[in-house]
Structure formats: C-alpha cells, structure tokens
Amino acid sequence: NAGVTQTPKFQVLKTGQSMTLQCAQDMNHEYMSWYRQDPGMGLRLIHYSVGAGITDQGEVPNGYNVSRSTTEDFPLRLLSAAPSQTSVYFCASSYSIRRDTQYFGPGTRLTVL
Amino acid sequence: SQQGEEDPQALSIQEGENATMNCSYKTSINNLQWYRQNSGRGLVHLILIRSNEREKHSGRLRVTLDTSKKSSSLLITASRAADTASYFCATDTGGGNKLTFGTGTQLKVEL
Numbered sequence: 001n002a003g004v005t006q007t008p009k010f011q012v013l014k015t016g017q018s019m020t021l022q023c024a025q026d027m028n029h030e031y032m033s034w035y036r037q038d039p040g041m042g043l044r045l046i047h048y049s050v051g052a053g054i055t056d057q058g059e060v061p062n063g064y065n066v067s068r069s070t071t072e073d074f075p076l077r078l079l080s081a082a083p084s085q086t087s088v089y090f091c092a093s094s095y096s097i098r099r100d101t102q103y104f105g106p107g108t109r110l111t112v113l
Numbered sequence: 114s115q116q117g118e119e120d121p122q123a124l125s126i127q128e129g130e131n132a133t134m135n136c137s138y139k140t141s142i143n144n145l146q147w148y149r150q151n152s153g154r155g156l157v158h159l160i161l162i163r164s165n166e167r168e169k170h171s172g173r174l175r176v177t178l179d180t181s182k183k184s185s186s187l188l189i190t191a192s193r194a195a196d197t198a199s200y201f202c203a204t205d206t207g208g209g210n211k212l213t214f215g216t217g218t219q220l221k222v223e224l
Binding site for chain 2: 004033040041042043044045048058059090092101102103104105106107
C-alpha cells in the first residue's frame, strides 16, 4: 500500500489564484481530513469527511472547499489564495470515524505571495 | 483554539537519557494521542490512551494520563539520536475522529 499520498509537495501561488491540493489513500479508509500546520502552532483541522459524499467543516474552514466523490480521494480547493494561507497542509485518513489511529500524508508546503 | 499545550517547547538530551514531555488540555476527552513528526515529514501515530486508562506502554514509550489534572506525559526511555523529532499530543473530545493538536515539543537527542 502507498498509504496516504499528497501532491504537489511544494507550490507557490500569487494572491487571488486558485488551486487544488490532491490527497489520495489506498487503504479503503472511510474518514479523511485536512489540517494546516503553521509555525509555533499545532495542526488545525480545516475540513473532514466521514465517507464518500459527506463532508463537514473543521476549526478553520474559511477560504477552502472540499468534496469527496470517491472513497480514495479528498481534494482541498483554495478558491482565492491569500498570504494567510501560506502553510504546510496535511491530509490524514483513518479506517472509520470510530477507529482512532490516523495516518498522515507527507504534506504540501504552500506559499502565497 | 488550542486544546493541548506541550511542555517544554524544546528539549535537548544526550543519547541514552530519558525524555519526558508533558501535555495539558482544557476540556473533557475521549482519548489522547501522541504523534511524532520528523523534520519536513508527516505525523506518525505513536500511542493512544483512553480517558479511562491511566498508563500505557509501547516499546520504549510510556504514556500516563491524569484526567483530574487534565494532563498527560510521554516518556521515552533510553533515547536514541533517531528519536530527534517534534512530538505532539492530540485530544479527541468526542466529535468523531476530529483531533485537536497541541503546539508540540521539539526533542533533540545528541550523540
């Protein structure tokens, strides 16, 4: 199994541009989530999904959209990038909402100029 | 808002010594988890302790939980240079599998 994969690894955007961060898992996990990590802070939950077709907001959802059309994929869309969205983004998955171990991807480092 | 706060923020020890990190949180939890993050990498799950447990072991790791004090500690015994990483506690307050992370402890183990 490849586990949780994320693309791209690095991205530089200009203010106002849009883009999609990709996340995929091959473990047939129901639960997937997106976090952002900023210096000096722990990870903060952006959006999560408990299964295909079901998504919900986390702690810091503004400026981001998600969809879950398949079990495997959970893309994160930045609608109009802002410098405040400069961060490292991590995708995570777990077998179900009742299973507690989460598996994290390697992260995407995003810079918004 | 941050649920967990780790202490110390940074810790430097010699190989072979024990490393202790502490985590305090604010609200009632279902479980508390510890993760490790190597520089530039994703997080790796280390251990989970449920709210009705007081101590748990996994290899060289020992985790304690005191729900009355809303605190947890992670002990790494006989540390190795490969243990150099950031360590985060994360709390599950019952809203499904949503975790709230602390700010982390940076551990450096020197040869």
